[in-house]
Amino acid sequence: MQTVKMVVTGPFNAGKTEFIRSVSEIDVVSTERKISSVAERKMKEATTVAMDFGRITVDDDLVLYLFGTPGQRRFDFMWEILSEGMLGFIVMVDSSRPETFREARSILETFHAYAPTPYVVAANKQDMKDAWEIEDMRHVLRLDSSVKLLSCVAHDRSSVKAILLELLYSILAKMENGE
């Protein structure tokens, strides 16, 4: 059995676990723990401390694994380990929480430094009324026009599929360019 993996990363509460849950054929193997910080607890009850793990079986011989990273910086020692051997990565950004954009940019740079593999940025929670416009986010995240910044609603399977496909198209394009 051959396996490949993609990593889903982003700041705390960006929607990484939800993203993987939307397409994984197994219940996401989540290592969520009850949140200890009062500030973080206001946002959600539990958070990923090691990784999320989802699976999509392609055929008898190939499986795609999706790894979700913990969002908080204090667990970033896990990031490098998770980035090993990844086909590409997705940076999730909560479009309605501009205070996390800088962190998202930093995470993107960190992962890109670990491995210069293709990536896409998913502007999640675009269904929320406070969501920033995609092009405004592009400016603030300092993404040039060649970087795919895509609208996303992580609990919507079709939206998640579109993100994964865009990442795969980028991977294929890079291979065809001989990079």
Place this chain on the structure above:
Amino acid sequence: MALRGNLRDFTITQLLNLINLAHKTGALVVEGPSQTARVAFREGKLAYAQVDQEESSLATVLHKAKRLNLGQYRSIQQRTAHISDKELGLLLINAGYLSQDDILLNLQQYYSDIVQRLFTWVEGFFHFDIDFLPPDERICVRMDLENLIIEGSRQLREWEQLQDEIPSLDMSLKFTDRPGANLRNINLNVEEWRVVSYINPRNTIRQIASTTKMNDLEIRRIVYGLLQAGLIEITRSENAAPQVPTVRIFPTEDKEEQKSLVNRLINRIRSL
């Protein structure tokens, strides 16, 4: 859609950059700790600025810029209280007191001074109001934002340089192995000594900052100084997990097989 947030997360420089690049029209409303500023833009150019109810009539601007003396200023206020700035500007030009360029340059200076003041606001909230229009009686300018952004960037430069030098606070510090170095012969201030006392590969910089009650900028400044003095070096935290060997991305080395694999993934995702 929302363009709002907190100044702690977005600097004025970043906001101006966004407005400039996106050619936005509307007003950036910044609610600082004690004042509220409204800065209007047309297609990404600075058009107008005001702070709360601060007097910003043309006569006041010209008086503050010493282009009108106190007598002229009072006289204008008494005689032309009911006319707009545009009308006053025309009167001044026709009377030969000032040229159109004088008036516009002084207004540009006044509006850009307000924007410069905003760079010092680090606490507060902002939102972008696309419906805000400068008051009819005021004169608008059309000013590129680049120079204002550059000035703001200078103020941010120190912070960014420190971030570049010390990108992660989750690393640890250790004393350099220099046989000649003797801390007792080096002049450190109280804050630096407090940091030095916690230097240990088991403590991350973030933990030291937390214990010594320093913010990110303060701890970075001190660590940077100690690094430059060659007293300490950055090291991976001893509490971090060990590195694992490099893993291959594809299970095969053959390029065509790799492409085939990606195409299989694409087909599978499409069928989900």
